[in-house]
Amino acid sequence: xxxxxxxxxxxxxxxxxxxxxxxxxxxxxxxxxxxxxxxxxxxxxxxxxxxxxxxxxxxxxxxxxxxxxxxxxxxxxxxxxxxxxxxxxxxxxxxxxxxxxxxxxxxxxxxxxxxxxxxxxxxxxxxxxxxxxxxxxxxx
Numbered sequence: 298x299x300x301x302x303x304x305x306x307x308x309x310x311x312x313x314x315x316x317x318x319x320x321x322x323x324x325x326x327x328x329x330x331x332x333x334x335x336x337x338x339x340x341x342x343x344x345x346x347x348x349x350x351x352x353x354x355x356x357x358x359x360x361x362x363x364x365x366x367x368x369x370x371x372x373x374x375x376x377x378x379x380x381x382x383x384x385x386x387x388x389x390x391x392x393x394x395x396x397x398x399x400x401x402x403x404x405x406x407x408x409x410x411x412x413x414x415x416x417x418x419x420x421x422x423x424x425x426x427x428x429x430x431x432x433x434x435x436x437x
Contacts, residue, residue, distance in 0.1 A: 314356050316374075319366060320413050327410060328366035330357045331374050331400065338373045340402050353402070369410050372402035372426065395424045404428050 316331040330353055332338075344350035353371035361368045379397045381390050404411060404426055411430060415423040422429045 310355065310359075312352065312356060314360070317360060319364075320369075320410075322413070326364075326366045327369045327413065328357065328361050328364070329370040329372065329414065330360065331372045333376055334373050335376050337375060337377065338401075340371065340373070368405075369407075370402060370404040370414065370426065372400040372404075374398070374400050399423075399425055399427075401427050 314330060315333045318329040318331065320327045320329070332353055340350060340353065345354065353373075357368045357371050360366065375398065377397075379393070381393055383390075385393070404414070408430055411423065411426070411428045412418055414426050415428065417424075418428070418430060420430050420432050
């Protein structure tokens with residue numbers, strides 16, 4: 298349970314986290330929160346800025362502090378199954394399925410951590426998380 302101080306008042310926040318992923322390497326422990334959705338949902342930065350979409354970020358902050366983890370991603374995973382065009386080839390159908398179940402949300406801009414979340418990604422767009430890696434290295 299996390300206590301939140303606002304203008305001298307204490308509020309108890311309750312919620313259920315659908316999925317918590319923790320990854321470890323020699324440099325640290327990393328946290329990713331995933332929320333399963335039965336409808337389309339996207340994290341909109343303007344909604345976060347105006348306090349309208351804070352659920353996943355609140356979960357990420359609370360768990361990261363309690364467990365001493367580095368926050369890396371908040372993602373929505375849609376459970377809606379799109380209808381498939383059976384006239385397509387097997388490869389095209391597999392591609393459509395992957396695109397349908399690709400998570401959306403916010404991911405840290407760190408190539409090492411992105412590759413930990415998508416172990417098949419070298420360069421280009423990830424097929425499972427909202428991330429893209431270019432060949433050239435640019436520091437932000």
